[in-house]
Amino acid sequence: MDTQVLIAGAGPTGLTLAIELARRGVGARIIERAATPAVGSRGDGLQPRTLEVFDDLGVLDAVLAAGSPQASMRAYAGGRFLGERRMSDWQEPTPDVPHPNPWMLGQDRTEGILRDRLAGLGVRVDLATELVTFTQDENGVTATLRRNGVQETVRASYLVGADGGASTVRRTLGIPFEGSTDESIRMLLGDVRADGLDHGSGYWFSDEHDLRSGVALTPLPGGDLFQFACPLDATGTEPSLATLQAVLDRYCPDSAPRLRELAWTTVWRPNVRLARRFRDGTVFLAGDAAHAHPPTGGQGLNTGVQDAYNLGWKLAAALSGPEAEAVPLLDSYEAERLPVAARVLGISTALLRKHVAGDADAHRRGAETHQLDVGYRDSPLVRDTRTEPGRLRAGDRAPDAPVVDADGRAIRLFDLFRGPHATLLTFGATAADTTVAEPGMPVHPVLRPGERATASAVVDAEGHAFSAYDVADGTAVLVRPDGYVGSITRSLVSSPSGA
Numbered sequence: 001m002d003t004q005v006l007i008a009g010a011g012p013t014g015l016t017l018a019i020e021l022a023r024r025g026v027g028a029r030i031i032e033r034a035a036t037p038a039v040g041s042r043g044d045g046l047q048p049r050t051l052e053v054f055d056d057l058g059v060l061d062a063v064l065a066a067g068s069p070q071a072s073m074r075a076y077a078g079g080r081f082l083g084e085r086r087m088s089d090w091q092e093p094t095p096d097v098p099h100p101n102p103w104m105l106g107q108d109r110t111e112g113i114l115r116d117r118l119a120g121l122g123v124r125v126d127l128a129t130e131l132v133t134f135t136q137d138e139n140g141v142t143a144t145l146r147r148n149g150v151q152e153t154v155r156a157s158y159l160v161g162a163d164g165g166a167s168t169v170r171r172t173l174g175i176p177f178e179g180s181t182d183e184s185i186r187m188l189l190g191d192v193r194a195d196g197l198d199h200g201s202g203y204w205f206s207d208e209h210d211l212r213s214g215v216a217l218t219p220l221p222g223g224d225l226f227q228f229a230c231p232l233d234a235t236g237t238e239p240s241l242a243t244l245q246a247v248l249d250r251y252c253p254d255s256a257p258r259l260r261e262l263a264w265t266t267v268w269r270p271n272v273r274l275a276r277r278f279r280d281g282t283v284f285l286a287g288d289a290a291h292a293h294p295p296t297g298g299q300g301l302n303t304g305v306q307d308a309y310n311l312g313w314k315l316a317a318a319l320s321g322p323e324a325e326a327v328p329l330l331d332s333y334e335a336e337r338l339p340v341a342a343r344v345l346g347i348s349t350a351l352l353r354k355h356v357a358g359d360a361d362a363h364r365r366g367a368e369t370h371q372l373d374v375g376y377r378d379s380p381l382v383r384d385t386r387t388e389p390g391r392l393r394a395g396d397r398a399p400d401a402p403v404v405d406a407d408g409r410a411i412r413l414f415d416l417f418r419g420p421h422a423t424l425l426t427f428g429a430t431a432a433d434t435t436v437a438e439p440g441m442p443v444h445p446v447l448r449p450g451e452r453a454t455a456s457a458v459v460d461a462e463g464h465a466f467s468a469y470d471v472a473d474g475t476a477v478l479v480r481p482d483g484y485v486g487s488i489t490r491s492l493v494s495s496p497s498g499a
């Protein structure tokens with residue numbers, strides 16, 4: 001069949017999955033019910049792990065050029081300046097974490113960069129195309145699509161629902177979306193221009209007697225728009241520019257900035273939910289279709305992108321490999337990603353509770369939101385045969401490190417991982433077990449200074465690779481296509497110089 005994977009939904013999750021499949025030569029089709037790409041900043045915080053994913057996808061340079069670091073926030077109460085602080089402390093890059101800080105970019109611009117990358121791979125989003133319904137059997141999915149009132153029947157091996165919180169895919173499957181929606185809390189979110197404010201800073205305007213009820217204005221990169229967030233009372237106030245201006249006037253009676261050109265707006269309610277299953281036969285859920293997050297912590301978009309990054313290589317491998325190997329691969333998607341989504345929902349919800357309680361640190365973000373510690377140690381796919389495992393375990397994120405190639409060029413381990421392939425690293429001059437390498441898989445010996453480099457070997461001149469991986473000579477580390485350690489094996493013969 002021409003369509004091997006049908007993707008419903010062209011947000012960040014669906015686009016990431018389509019890129020993952022297209023660069024592996026999988027016949028993927030991505031559809032979007034909306035007639036035009038979405039407008040609005042929405043999820044504007046890209047976490048460090050997502051930046052690493054974008055590096056692998058070939059879009060990081062464009063994302064960095066279009067975005068900016070988090071701005072510091074200037075806080076005012078009743079018009080009185082209280083001070084300035086950052087949402088998270090700035091971290092310097094380290095050998096194993098080259099992108100340690102969140103990066104700000106409006107979601108519509110992130111989606112534009114991903115669409116351009118997908119188009120460069122020969123795939124375009126089918127806009128104004130709605131998934132009406134589908135049925136599945138043991139060999140695939142039969143879907144009914146509708147475009148301009150005309151229905152079309154499509155056959156695909158797999159269907160992925162990346163179609164948001166109101167997912168047609170999830171509802172058709174009857175998968176419970178467990179959790180709650182708090183109707184007592186309503187926030188007006190959107191993008192606006194504000195006269196008289198320095199676009200290099202963010203702002204928090206509140207009542208001096210109730211700091212939690214304030215209005216946040218956060219600068220958006222690439223123009224003069226601010227993303228705003230302010231509470232709405234329970235009286236059904238209209239989501240409009242006039243509503244937002246009235247709130248600001250109340251908090252800053254003598255010095256409220258003038259707002260204009262409301263570019264996008266929505267009313268948000270705390271909706272914290274998790275699908276009971278992420279897979280049903282040949283159908284999968286990813287992104288907001290599988291988990292709904294409060295905006296606190298900036299986790300929703302990032303978790304969805306990493307769902308797609310996890311699922312893409314597995315679908316491609318299942319389509320190209322033996323059927324017996326496809327079952328554990330595809331089963332592992334839910335086994336790995338559902339616990340991660342549940343944990344991340346817990347982080348976002350805890351931050352939301354702090355905000356509602358008026359905690360002064362409710363807007364602070366720590367390393368727990370960066371998703372660098374996400375891992376799959378309990379996955380059925382990972383294997384660690386060492387009798388005394390080190391700090392790095394199978395299932396962990398594979399660290400980066402600077403190394404030198406056989407030609408003397410300074411490169412990074414991430415340069416070796418980049419692309420739609422797994423990578424085997426063998427550490428030290430002692431022969432390591434390379435039987436875990438599949439045919440065509442790149443194998444790179446990582447050598448200590450003074451050890452002779454061959455064509456594929458790299459030298460750990462500064463010792464950062466051996467330190468980050470915490471392994472002895474004769475150890476083989478298999479890095480999966482999604483940048484996580486799939487296995488760690490140690491040969492029976494080791495060198496006295498082992499780490």
